[in-house]
Amino acid sequence: MPVRARRVRTQPRKAPRQARSRATVDTILAAAARVLVKDGFERTTTNRVAEAAGVSIGSLYQYFPSKESLVAALVTAHVDEMRGLVLAALEEVRVLPLRPAARRMIELLVAAHAVDPDLHRVLMEQVPRTGRMGGLADFEADLHRLIVAWLEVHRSELRVTDLGLAAFLAAATVEAITHFSVLYQPERLRDPAFLDEATDLIVRYLGRD
Amino acid sequence: MPVRARRVRTQPRKAPRQARSRATVDTILAAAARVLVKDGFERTTTNRVAEAAGVSIGSLYQYFPSKESLVAALVTAHVDEMRGLVLAALEEVRVLPLRPAARRMIELLVAAHAVDPDLHRVLMEQVPRTGRMGGLADFEADLHRLIVAWLEVHRSELRVTDLGLAAFLAAATVEAITHFSVLYQPERLRDPAFLDEATDLIVRYLGRD
Amino acid sequence: MPVRARRVRTQPRKAPRQARSRATVDTILAAAARVLVKDGFERTTTNRVAEAAGVSIGSLYQYFPSKESLVAALVTAHVDEMRGLVLAALEEVRVLPLRPAARRMIELLVAAHAVDPDLHRVLMEQVPRTGRMGGLADFEADLHRLIVAWLEVHRSELRVTDLGLAAFLAAATVEAITHFSVLYQPERLRDPAFLDEATDLIVRYLGRD
């Protein structure tokens, strides 16, 4: 008796303790990413993922109690990787003056968005921001808060008075620039002039004179 | 970048001739918008829409040959309304100096994005940008081009030299600001200081000192 | 409230009295034949036929109370045309000696099967032999009986003793030859040698050396 539960389990069913389990989970996640990129979210089925992973559908459900939990895990992994890139270099940024700090910040964000852009795109464009699958959007919000915090640090160098408003604008701006770049003009990201220009945009708005 | 597209009929099946059928089409579209906002794209089914419209499923398919075409019609209607708002006031903007032009432009875009924001959100976040359903994304691209064209007009007033790059940045920025505002901080839009600030952001970047 | 009736009306709803009605009926039948040949029985819908006839679906149902009655009418018309060809020349055949009679008989049957072969094929191969739509198969049976009757007339010239058995064999043979010829080797029918050969086949079997 199937009867799809209204409330879907999203928590991974269990933490794999042994190395073999860990490997299986990774295989499944990799396959899920591949299928997702290749077929899109709508046409991605748990059976297809299991097959692509060379794993029985039963085993897949051993580790992911629902399709949603599978995608959520993928989102989480992707987000974690992005987050890692940003957080790793964050300390260094805090102590720099405004312009180089802004420049580095933008670099970081761009790099973070450039991690597996195909997957990023599918995750952003096709996966419903529902429940735990909304993790990517949550991460974008995190970044937002991060930028705000960074602004606070550089408060003395700023021209703008309403810090909250400025933070919002700057954050939205940087986030959007990188986001759009990755999605629609990825080649832009290789161009150093692009980073200069974006830095200019931000610094001119935020900074004194 | 792949994402295999299923071929689905997206063109409305037939143009309704009688007043009665025009009313039916409108009823269906209104119901579709309601269901979409309430249940999200995934859980929106043609049967649910028909039921919500108080119309038989057959009638729905008389006018919309697929679920996709139904959503596409919704997208088109939404986009048209937004486009109307922007295009109507565009001539007036062309002849203004940079700052007031920028200010008015931002106002316009904000207003355009404030049309039925709930629907806008669902359409942007949950509807796959596939086939004719991608109309909203297309419209965002249109806006992009519009901003570029507007920049060209004001070339003489600009500080930036690489117009293409600047256009891209400015467009992404404005678009993102309004977009994010609508989605995450709609109350911002009522605040005139917000418009001032956004204008500042843009003009400082683009304009001569 | 649709509710398809279990028992389908197959009798034409009414006999058209006026010339205009007659013309409409003919238009519909012609369209039905076209659609049937072009799309096959399964994909033939009453709506499609009405459209092809340039007539509203309502008008179609004015004359044909069901899809079955429509196809049945088509079958009947086709069969009547075939029957006409055969019966017209039948008297003349009765008085001829065995060989020329057989030859003429075969000619007739071939000619009858060559009336609108495309439609004939669809009617034979795709239309279920159900209810009144089975008219074509019935006609084939009629031909069978006709051949048997003809054999009775020529009893004195025959070699065979078990007339019933011979009749069955001869009938099946002639019917099959013409039938297969029309369906799979229509070009055979233009070849006079073909008629000679078929005549030989029959006469050698039936006749006194």
Place this chain on the structure above:
Amino acid sequence: MPVRARRVRTQPRKAPRQARSRATVDTILAAAARVLVKDGFERTTTNRVAEAAGVSIGSLYQYFPSKESLVAALVTAHVDEMRGLVLAALEEVRVLPLRPAARRMIELLVAAHAVDPDLHRVLMEQVPRTGRMGGLADFEADLHRLIVAWLEVHRSELRVTDLGLAAFLAAATVEAITHFSVLYQPERLRDPAFLDEATDLIVRYLGRD
């Protein structure tokens, strides 16, 4: 002669590995045959077959990706059984003189057509000769070729000069006789006089004096 073909998956979806699934497949096929004979092709639905098989509709689709593939499998099985009967005894026929060869040949064909005549009838009369479902018609064509080949072997004993034409006539004749017998006068087949008579028909036409 067109008849637009819809592309439908006709290949069985997967080969069952476990004994359990092999049994399921057989159960489904048996049920399909029963339903087909009882209700006819048009009224045969996948759901009805699944129900008759005591199997969920999902299981049916596990093995047969479309209604067409289900019927095609049935056709294939039926044809294979018929083919087996004929091919098995074919060598023996090649070396016999004309008359006993003809006699044996006819016996074989009759026997082949007498395998599950009810199913045979439905398959011949109601199943559209489309795609892989046309297998029965194809088999009849095979038989045709077989007869032609057999004629070639006996060329020296034949009276007829135009071998191609004679082959066509003989093939159509034998095929038709057995076919009609099975469909409309199955009791004929038990009567040895029938086989004698049919042999006579063929041999008189083909043979010397």
Place this chain on the structure above:
DNA sequence: GATGAATGAGTCTTCATTCAT
């Protein structure tokens, strides 16, 4: 733990047929 056969609720969609205008 793994496997994969089985499940069936739920989707989209068609089309013969009716009936208000």
Place this chain on the structure above:
DNA sequence: GATGAATGAAGACTCATTCAT
């Protein structure tokens, strides 16, 4: 008589999920 909008039962088919082996 004609029109075509509306109907909804019914069909094909999918896929997340379960569970016997």
